[in-house]
Amino acid sequence: xxxxxxxxxxxxxxxxxxxxxxxxxxxxxxxxxxxxxxxxxxxxxxxxxxxxxxxxxxxxxxxxxxxxxxxxxxxxxxxxxxxxxxxxxxxxxxxxxxxxxxxxxxxxxxxxxxxxxxxxxxxxxxxxxxxxxxxxxxxxxxxxxxxxxxxxxxxxxxxxxxxxxxxxxxxxxxxxxxxxxxxxxxxxxxxxxxxxxxxxxxxxxxxxxxxxxxxxxxxxxxxxxxxxxxxxxxxxxxxxxxxxxxxxxxxxxxxxxxxxxxxxxxxxxxxxxxxxxxxxxxxxxxxxxxxxxxxxxxxxxxxxxxxxxxxxxxxxxxxxxxxxxxxxxxxxxxxxxxxxxxxxxxxxxxxxxxxxxxxxxxxxxxxxxxxxxxxxxxxxxxxxxxxxxxxxxxxxxxxxxxxxxxxxxxxxxx
RNA sequence: CGGGAGAUGUCAGAGCGGUUGAAUGUGCCGGUCUUGAAAACCGGUGAGGGUAACACCUCCGGGGGUUCGAAUCCCCCUCUCCCGGCCA
Numbered sequence: 270x271x272x273x274x275x276x277x278x279x280x281x282x283x284x285x286x287x288x289x290x291x292x293x294x295x296x297x298x299x300x301x302x303x304x305x306x307x308x309x310x311x312x313x314x315x316x317x318x319x320x321x322x323x324x325x326x327x328x329x330x331x332x333x334x335x336x337x338x339x340x341x342x343x344x345x346x347x348x349x350x351x352x353x354x355x356x357x358x359x360x361x362x363x364x365x366x367x368x369x370x371x372x373x374x375x376x377x378x379x380x381x382x383x384x385x386x387x388x389x390x391x392x393x394x395x396x397x398x399x400x401x402x403x404x405x406x407x408x409x410x411x412x413x414x415x416x417x418x419x420x421x422x423x424x425x426x427x428x429x430x431x432x433x434x435x436x437x438x439x440x441x442x443x444x445x446x447x448x449x450x451x452x453x454x455x456x457x458x459x460x461x462x463x464x465x466x467x468x469x470x471x472x473x474x475x476x477x478x479x480x481x482x483x484x485x486x487x488x489x490x491x492x493x494x495x496x497x498x499x500x501x502x503x504x505x506x507x508x509x510x511x512x513x514x515x516x517x518x519x520x521x522x523x524x525x526x527x528x529x530x531x532x533x534x535x536x537x538x539x540x541x542x543x544x545x546x547x548x549x550x551x552x553x554x555x556x557x558x559x560x561x562x563x564x565x566x567x568x569x570x571x572x573x574x575x576x577x578x579x580x581x582x583x584x585x586x587x588x589x590x591x592x593x594x595x596x597x598x599x600x601x602x603x604x605x606x607x608x609x610x611x612x613x614x615x616x617x618x619x620x621x622x623x624x625x626x627x628x629x630x631x632x633x634x635x636x637x638x639x640x641x642x643x644x645x646x647x648x649x650x651x652x653x654x655x656x657x658x659x660x661x662x663x664x665x666x667x668x669x670x671x672x673x674x675x676x677x678x679x680x681x682x683x
Numbered sequence: 684c685g686g687g688a689g690a691u692g693u694c695a696g697a698g699c700g701g702u703u704g705a706a707u708g709u710g711c712c713g714g715u716c717u718u719g720a721a722a723a724c725c726g727g728u729g730a731g732g733g734u735a736a737c738a739c740c741u742c743c744g745g746g747g748g749u750u751c752g753a754a755u756c757c758c759c760c761u762c763u764c765c766c767g768g769c770c771a
Contacts, residue, residue: 308733315733315740322740325752329701338751345751512730633731640712642730 270631271373273304273366286376289383289592300369307362314355321348371474372481375627377592378601384591390604391591396575397584399608404669408611409660410542413439415671418663419543430540431532431547438673439659443550445682446655446662447525450552450577454652457573459523459554464503466526467494472506475632477598477624484533487547496529500553501649505628508557513636513645519558519566523652526551543656544616550655556648557634560626563646567623571603574619574652581676583661584608586615600625605653607661618657621650 276283276297284297324345331338382391413419417437424433435443451461470493473479478486478498487496497503504522513520528551539545554573558566571587578585590602599622606615626644629635635642666674675683 311740312733318741319739321751326702328751332701342751349751635730640728 270370270627271300271376272626272630273300273370276301277304283376286379287374289377289381290374290595291385291593292373296369296373300366300373303362303366303369307359307366310355310359310362314352314359317348317352317355321345321352324348368480371631374595374597375600375624377595377599378623378625381595381601382589382591385593386591387594389591390594391589393587393589393603395584395586396579397582399584400610400665402610406610406664406667407671408542409609409663411611412663412667412671412673413542416673428547431545433543433546435659439663441683442659442662442675442679443655445679446658447550447552449679449682450652450655450658451523451525453577453580454523454552454554454573457521457569459521459573462504462507462522462524464500464507464524464526466497466503466529468497468503468506469493470495472502472509475506475509476502476628477631478502481597485531487529487531497526498530499528499649499651500524500526500551501555504553504555505557505634505647505649506632508634508645509632511634512642513557513634515559515636515638518636518645519556519562521566522555522557524553524555525655526553543660546656551651552653552655554621554648554650554652558646558648559636559638560643560646563623563625563648566646567601567603567621567648570648570650570652571605571621574605574621574650577652578605578607578618580678581658581662583658583665585618596620596622598622598624598627600627607657609661609664610667611664616657617654618661619651619653621648623648 271283280297280301284294287297288294324341327341328338331341382389384390407415410419410421416439418435418439420434420436427434455461467489470479473486473495478495486498489495503526504524507522508520527548529548532545532547535545543549554570556563556566556570575585575587585605585607588604588606590599590604595602602620602622604617605619605621607618608614609616624647626646628647629644632647634645634647636645662676663673666676668674
């Protein structure tokens with residue numbers, strides 16, 4: 270959630286930053302206006318409440334003195350009527366403001382490049398050379414079919430399109446990758462946790478999936494429960510409504526979960542293979558940090574994911590997202606894109622974001638600094654998307670005879 | 684899913700319908716004492732909003748109601764614990 274006080278006090282700055290994400294100034298002006306009106310109305314209401322409290326306290330005094338309380342009662346009735354009236358105004362304003370505020374994305378960092386979409390993202394660096402083949406490398410679905418590693422048809426039979434079944438080497442490799450990634454992250458200081466794949470509405474609000482992106486979520490029928498689209502949701506919400514100790518920060522967490530996404534807006538995209546599935550495995554990193562720690566933690570997370578790819582021998586590049594391509598909750602994001610020889614392209618395999626205090630404000634995650642409570646910074650990143658890593662290994666390690674070589678570091682996991 | 688009990692500050696645990704945002708203990712912070720520590724004693728210590736700072740407002744699981752006034756009474760929901768059933 271945007272900091273409404275900041276919006277009020279430094280409107281130009283906030284408005285300018287949010288323009289990077291394509292937010293119109295009129296919307297922010299309306300938000301600021303509403304906030305101003307709400308403050309006024311609240312002040313009005315509160316002074317009436319103060320009056321009510323004060324008068325109510327007179328009752329015991331009157332009774333003791335044997336005085337008649339009926340005129341006092343009448344007065345209070347009038348005040349109460351006014352309070353009810355003002356209360357309704359305040360309530361209406363609050364819910365109106367909430368709808369606006371919860372739908373405003375996070376303010377991008379100063380350093381975020383201008384741009385409309387992914388074409389304006391800025392490549393930071395490339396790691397490892399692209400492999401050369403003395404044959405034409407295949408795409409992962411061709412390899413998968415030849416090797417009987419992935420059963421696309423039966424995945425669809427079991428559920429619907431964009432579901433698949435991993436078999437043989439793929440099933441084993443998937444599991445090996447999960448274990449390898451978790452161990453790798455643990456060595457970097459991230460504590461492994463195992464969390465629910467189903468969370469409630471409050472959690473989804475806390476990390477920003479709701480209310481805006483309800484269409485992307487699988488909801489449990491008849492319940493206010495949702496399948497998680499990423500472990501970021503349960504991991505970050507572990508600390509919702511909590512006040513953490515300063516000296517336990519930063520908290521570094523890693524978790525493997527399945528992730529579920531409706532992919533509502535991506536009809537026709539990546540329909541072949543398992544690049545874009547409704548259910549996929551991911552190992553996630555989440556950090557809860559003090560504001561002054563968050564840049565350092567961010568670098569650590571990017572490095573962790575990048576080194577993980579390197580350790581698997583997978584060529585990749587780091588890309589800084591431009592304003593227009595930034596996610597709703599992110600102040601800054603670096604994507605890691607892995608080289609897929611079959612496609613001849615770099616494809617996203619990880620995304621590391623610093624949400625600053627955006628999620629913390631929604632989810633009320635604070636820490637105690639001396640006597641004061643301050644909002645933490647929350648960060649999240651994949652390390653890595655397991656299915657896409659599987660694809661990357663298949664395509665990068667494919668041999669002329671159609672077999673797949675196994676990266677050295679994974680051998681002990683198989 | 685059925686029966687019973689409960690939900691209060693870090694935790695434990697009081698709370699008559701009226702200065703109770705909340706006794707007491709504990710934890711934590713500060714002080715006295717001490718060579719230092721412990722013990723003892725004194726003081727401070729919930730959250731959110733508001734203010735230059737006060738004042739002031741809201742919050743005792745969540746929502747509604749009764750009342751001039753509710754942590755305290757009534758209704759609904761959620762959650763926790765115990766007993767039984769079912770089950771990985």
